[in-house]
Amino acid sequence: MALDVARLKNDFPIFARTVRDGKPLIYLDSGATSQKPRLVLDAERNFYEQHNAAAHRGAHQLAEEATEAYEDARSKVAKFIGAADNEIIFTKSATESINLVAYALSNSNFTDAKRFHIGPEHEILVSEMEHHANLIPWQELAKRTGAKLRWIPLTDEGRLDLSNIDSLITSSTKMVALTHQSNVLGTINPIAGIAKLVHDRGALFLVDACQSVPHQSVDVKALDVDFLVFSGHKMLGPTGVGVLYGRAELLDEMPPFLTGGSMIEEVHMESATYARAPQRFEAGVPNMAQAVGLAAAIEYLERVGMDQVQEHEELLVNHAIDGLLGISKVRIIGPFGGIHRSGAVSFTIDDIHPHDLGQVLDDLGIAVRVGHHCAWPLMRRFGISGTTRATFYLYNSISDVDALIAGVEATKKFFKVA
Amino acid sequence: MALDVARLKNDFPIFARTVRDGKPLIYLDSGATSQKPRLVLDAERNFYEQHNAAAHRGAHQLAEEATEAYEDARSKVAKFIGAADNEIIFTKSATESINLVAYALSNSNFTDAKRFHIGPEHEILVSEMEHHANLIPWQELAKRTGAKLRWIPLTDEGRLDLSNIDSLITSSTKMVALTHQSNVLGTINPIAGIAKLVHDRGALFLVDACQSVPHQSVDVKALDVDFLVFSGHKMLGPTGVGVLYGRAELLDEMPPFLTGGSMIEEVHMESATYARAPQRFEAGVPNMAQAVGLAAAIEYLERVGMDQVQEHEELLVNHAIDGLLGISKVRIIGPFGGIHRSGAVSFTIDDIHPHDLGQVLDDLGIAVRVGHHCAWPLMRRFGISGTTRATFYLYNSISDVDALIAGVEATKKFFKVA
């Protein structure tokens, strides 16, 4: 059963505006960032207008209220992914979350947190479909520590090629960092299965859930991962807030990343000792209003129901794939054909560059993303310089998809491509 | 001439609420975080409702608008402190800004950016009055690189003791990191003078301007510093946005800190090259709404006039000091007496612990901060465990100060301290 999109759309003020000379906005770029429901904007505003003060830093009433609002947001996020409160760290973005873990690993070499020590004898494993955010921090970690970066190749269909996984995850592997859902291909990776392999070899497992947590129900304990990251802005929440989930016993041992106020235990001029997680990883006055906004976004998503969201997107994406495949010269990049996949579809058209296609679609009021989608190595793997990508969310309707299909046809006509 | 506070207060929705059973809110904790004018909340909301999309990542109209809004915010910040646009990096907080520079320094050891290399032969110089945010990142940098951390001691009055400065800033000094205004003492440090010394010795100079940029007109070129950091939330802006100013020629050479999307030039599986500043230092989808909110805050401050703000706060703080000195057993921590100082005043009362004083004030509707104010070593320097701190901003009136004075007297009565 499809969602009542017309009703949902009313909750998102931006759809009241038009683009390109009065055309209704057809927003198919939620994979880059999502739109925000009124509820989220109201929650942020309410924080500023009623409870704004520095959390964890004051004994006055506002500070108490701000602390409560912030910590309640943490609980809300924790419950949403099946974690405990002290396993949730607020960051500014998934990008920061991944960097936090990567830097904590190299920082551990200056502490006695042996579990995290990493050096030239170690390997870090990623995949060829990673977003730059889950690739470059590991390249840099390798540079800092001498560890070796390896990667899981892809099949032509756009899945992880796990045929040699036993030789890729070895006893030298320190960290495996994989995306849960590709932001380009729509592939959903078999995380729980891989987790078993990773842990059998004694490695750590970080999952980039930027494209899964917003679109399906995710349970960190069921996935059995050590770290999981996502961004608020891709799941109806504000910009400027991300999450790092970390298994409690790991966070308890892991050295800090950003240092400063509120993450300390005792401070002397020469040295300092650090608070326990999550405080240890949240230096400075936190992004309180954004955390509160994210909690409101989760409330909204829960009201709609994550299973409903997922089902709805599957409906849309399959409709899109059917329509696109009916157009000659269209090539879908990623797996398709009656399979479990996410609501992202990437494609190319012979003789029309994605940027030009995107431009014509934009002129029709249809917002898609074009280019390498921060997954440049993935583009090389498929021998292309970029794709056009449509990503769906709960506020998209079947008629949005139809507009996309019609838009692609119109573009071909515009550029006189048969 | 004092500001028309009654009129200004109307711009801040939070002052419409009451605390502790109907008492008007007397907010004297702006040093921790400031309240937000409606203009700022409207600007953020307008971004989300009208222009929300991923900046620098799309070719559609919303993405263009989001990019423009974000880059306009950068220009606004740049002009506000006398910098060029490409010298402004948006971070999540001053804490992140400082960590960014500290990590970039150690990261440089893995690149050929010689200017930033730091090792056991080098020294880092801070002062005894630093906020933890401008102390611990340097302790950690020292730990990572073997560099030696040194510090400028304080006079009993609460000023930098510069009598041995020549032996503290030497040819081994790589980085000098000092606060512009103490968040505890109200001291304003002679940055421009020190800058000359620092540069004569070939060191880098970072200034923590968290407590100056919100309260006085600051010009980075006049101060002649290399890096300068501050936080949006302390200057009427949203939480979740900070700024790093860096001298263009330094940023051009400095290696990145957070890595991921949008900060790259070319990416391969094994390695990546990086964009120029400011992009190089802004990995991920940026905190766009918060940057836009900060720009609105600056607009508000400029309308009032930074000189007016400063003058107004001096008036308030001097009134506060006069009043407090009239109460027996009160001791002011920091310089006072007809001098140029900032709108922060810290004090202790014999026989009443700051936490207890703060509690009674809170009960009267007066929000102050108590404790070590994230400057624990400073507390040790003065042989105390904490202070009560009142900090003023443009929405505070003389009657707020009078309420504070009366509140202190009432507390003494409550605890039967003569």
Place this chain on the structure above:
Amino acid sequence: MDLQALYQEIILDHYKRPSHRGLHEPFDIEVHHVNPTCGDEITLRLSLDGERITNLSWEGMGCSISQASTSVMTTLVDAKTVDEFSITSDSFLALMHGKGTVVPDEEILEDGVAFSGVAKYPARIKCALLGWMALKDALVQLIDSKSTDAKIISIVPDRSRDER
């Protein structure tokens, strides 16, 4: 008025004339706890005589709530067994985290009931728990290390946030 409820006479009395204050020898363990948000500190010493807490003494720097609460605690648990401490401590923690809805058990808490008002001030709960957490931590360490005979002097973090 909440403030009067917070600062009951008993509290102010213990603050001015604390019990068991001043560090003494002998002791099996010394722990040092801090409240990182405000810098309050407590050093606590004790011995275990079989199951029984003895030689309790402490020194501290902090607000009336943290100091008085430690003082009250020492009067309650000195010469008591570890199990008795657990019961008392659980009762005190429940009171602190009860948001003002928990009725304290006077039988168990005695002077400790005076801290009922703290529960309404979340930022002060940590103050009231500082000494209790220190003692709890000391006992855990002591029991853990019963095999070794060396004196333990340790600086451990304030765990009271976990109790939130």
Place this chain on the structure above:
Amino acid sequence: MDLQALYQEIILDHYKRPSHRGLHEPFDIEVHHVNPTCGDEITLRLSLDGERITNLSWEGMGCSISQASTSVMTTLVDAKTVDEFSITSDSFLALMHGKGTVVPDEEILEDGVAFSGVAKYPARIKCALLGWMALKDALVQLIDSKSTDAKIISIVPDRSRDER
């Protein structure tokens, strides 16, 4: 309609039948520029014969705007002096950053006036400038290094953002 203004026939013609495309020998310098946001690439070769740009050739992968603009550029500046290139390039840049308010100089820009429509699409300005920035950069490097005689093959960043 803005879209028709953006994709003028001249642009589409150059896209389909680009001028000077296909890398040739000899050359004094080869530069490779990318547009990091979309991955478009251009490789450009040229020689300097005194003040004169010669042996211009290129290869690229990208959208119609970036490829056509490079093609148009080569027709405009091949066999021209560095100074003439500067004038043409300045004129083109002014047009691109004019937000649609700059009237292009047909005398200087010839086919280049077809790119007027790009100015209204900020995200596409980078595309239109890709080849221009590559050539500019190549000339700077070439002039800088006139002392050495070695061939320069360099990968340099796209500087077009700086022109914003």
